[in-house]
Amino acid sequence: MRNPFKPTAGAEPPILIGRDDVVLAFEEGLDNGCGAPGRLMRISGPRGSGKTVLLNDLGDRARDAGWKVVDVSAGSDFLSDLFHELAPQRELSGAKVSLNLPFASGEVSLVQDEPSLRDLIRKASESSAGLLVTVDEVQDAELGQMQTVAHAVQHLIREGKDVAFVFAGLPMGVADLINGKAMTFLRRALSEELGAINIQEVSLSLGDSFRGTGMDVSKDVLSELAEATGGYPYLIQLVGYYVWQRARIHHDDNPVVTSQDVSEGVSIAMSRFHEAVHEPAISGLGSAAVDYLLAMARDPGPSSAKDLAARLGRSTKSLSSVRRQLIQRQVIEPVRRGYVDFAIPFMREYLLENEEEIRERF
Structure with a gap:
């Protein structure tokens, strides 16, 4: 038996849930041709809300429709990665070859004309049903490089080419990007904000995953598991993974997921969640921020x-x-004028449970 849950960043879960509207808008965009809203999309959400998983899913759907897909993550020089994905042979440009012949020796530079990003995207879109470019973690992108990509995509849409562009990142990072200089085009992108998934939908999904591997699980247990996740995609995978792990130990003798499995699995999952999400969120903060x-x-x-x-x-x-x-670090968020709340699920509980240890460290 193989654990069906995938609590690793970006790994595909057994079932993608709670994102039907986003998927539908995207698929309609592919079907409805150039200019359809779903072909230009921005996805935002807190850490662990499933942004990367969703980008992967949209990419798979585009491939199934015959599109070429290029996926990159933003960084200090993600434009080079994009160029390489579009034209791997480009690395030969400007290369030097040493010659050692009977009649001559030396070096010769092989100089090729550098294609523009617009040319590469145009060529890729024409070689298949279309081209989808996805950019993850756009809050880490250098503004000038995102401008280059946006301008290329904008011009090709004006030419009527089959091009789609989907980018994702933390809410503040996405907001800063689209409000940047010369980013009017990206402000028009269809906005999809990833929030918590409906608890009932989480319960049904967990039940399908457990039963699909031969385990018996009651509605009450599923309800308890779903509530423990808070509808948070990453925590859904963590809770499912560790509860399934505990139930697997006694499966041959008793295939029923027990209350003890739930108690132990949820405890381990929350511990991992603290390590993977809460700890990095407060790491490097000053004492004033921690006090706040x-x-x-x-x-x-x-x-x-x-x-x-x-x-x-x-x-x-x-x-x-x-x-x-x-707010910039996406630890808290303004909810209305003069009020803020935690942007990360269960951060309040984590701080209260570990207050003494956190004060000692900071």
Whole structure:
């Protein structure tokens, strides 16, 4: 028996759930031709919300429709990766060859004309049903390079070429990108914000995955598992993986998922979730930012900026830079005027449970 759950970043889960509207818009975009909204899409969501998995799924659907797909992750020089994916032979350009012949010796440079990105995308789109370019982690992209890609795609859409462009990243990163200089084109991209998945849908999906591997699981147990995930895609995979792991131990004697399996599996999953999501989120923060988060954790819901200032013995204005830093790092998010809340599920619980240890470290 093989564990059906995949709690590794970007790994394909057994079933993609809660994203039907995004998939439908994309597939309609491919079918409806140049200019269809689904061919230009921006996807945003917090860490672990399934952005990379969704990009992978959209890429698979485009391939099934006969499209060529190029996937890259943004970084300091992701444009080079894009060029390489579109034209691997481009690395020969400008190469030097040493000669050692009876009548001559030396070096000769092989100079080729450098094709533009627009030319490469045009050629790739014409060699198949179309070309899909996906860019992940766009919050790490250099603005000038994203402008180059956006301008190339925009011109090819104007030419009526079958080109689709989907990019994904953290909400603040995506917002900063589309509001950047000369990024009007990307502001028109169809916006898809990934939130929590409906708990009932999570329960049904977990049940299909467990039963598909020969395990018996009750509705009450599935409901408990689904609630433990908070509808958060990464945690769905973690909880499913470790509860399945515990149930596998006794499967040959008893194929029923027990309450003990749930208790042990959820505990391990939450521990891994803290390590993989919560710890990196607060890593490198200063003491003022950590104090701000711990003050927020005392509230059962969104925190008032005025209440936090009073709690910390500071003025609201003096805390504005701390608040801005935490928002930019996508640890917290503004929910309405004067109020913020945690952007990452279960961050409040993590801070409260580990407050003493966190204060010692920071």
